[in-house]
Amino acid sequence: MTGDNPLLQPSDLDHELPDFAHIRIADLVPTFRTGLLDQQAEIAAITANPEEPTWDNTMDELEASGQLLSRVLAIAFNFAGTDATPEVVEVEQTIAPELSSHLSAITLDQDLYQRVRSLPTPPEGSEEAALLDYWLRRFRRGGAALDESGRAELRKIDTRLAELSTGFGRNLVDATEAGAVLFTEEAELAGLDETRKAGLAAEADAAGHQGWLVRLGLPSVQPVLEELENPASRERVAAASRGRGSGEVGNNTDSVLEIVRLRARRARLLGYTSHADFVAEEETAGSVAAVEDLLNRVTPAAVANAGGEYKRAADLASTSGEAEGLSEADWPYWAAKLRAEELAVDEAELKKYFPLDQVLVDGVFYAAS
16 A cells, blocks of 8 residues: 555545545555454444443444545445456455455444443434434344354355355456457448447457447347347347356356345344345335335336337337337337337437537536536
């Protein structure tokens, strides 16, 4: 870790925004580990305090702990989500299990748990009452109320899940990269404008290929399917997207199975019927029953609407000479044609009014300032 590491102090920029121009990837892991040690010392100081637990010497100190760690994690995960270079992926792989172990140590710390439990009950409806409820719930969900063997098992589960989650993300990046579809005949790209084709040609050239390279986006339904006129081209892109994560490169099948099993075991260990119950408790719905109630009320209308759109799109395709019925590869194309016909919206023409630089400078940056 270099001596001029900007991560060690809060940024001087407005709202303490990260000074990305001076942040070095090489500093992330060392600073992260410094943050871990800092918070460990801060937690130890709380639990070693011989005075009776009070809001000032326990909750305020707990809330104030880990500031360096929070700062570096926000930056590291920002990089991981927006610029996942091999160097950044390695950082994330290093951080994830260590962070999981650290957070488990906090919620499984019996001395800290007992100090928080011993705090006087704040006035009902106050911010303090909400904060205390949050921490007690976090301790409970983190396994503090388990016996010693249960806490040890939960610690192992959480660490392994962190490793698997990071590996899943790495595999997803690899599979997405490997799933790019190379077209070698320009006729296969009928429907795309010249600007779009030039961009795909540049992607192919950068990857060492001749032709046009369509890289996969994260949604399973690829946006380019709305524009490709050639059914065979659409099927190639849809098949690549459909097979992502289950092929030779970046296969996540085993990881998903292990994640599902570990999540189910963790839920049972903590007294929940399922992982869904564990997750729903912290969400707006509050319970699986509430989620199912909402889905039961919304799903029939959503399915009916989708069915109606499919029929109209299929009819349009049929009158245009396409074979009966629409595959998953064809539906986006004909749905876009249907919108253009019913709503008189030309999405390709609309895009001309939203160039990237203008959206960023005159839109996002203007709104932020």
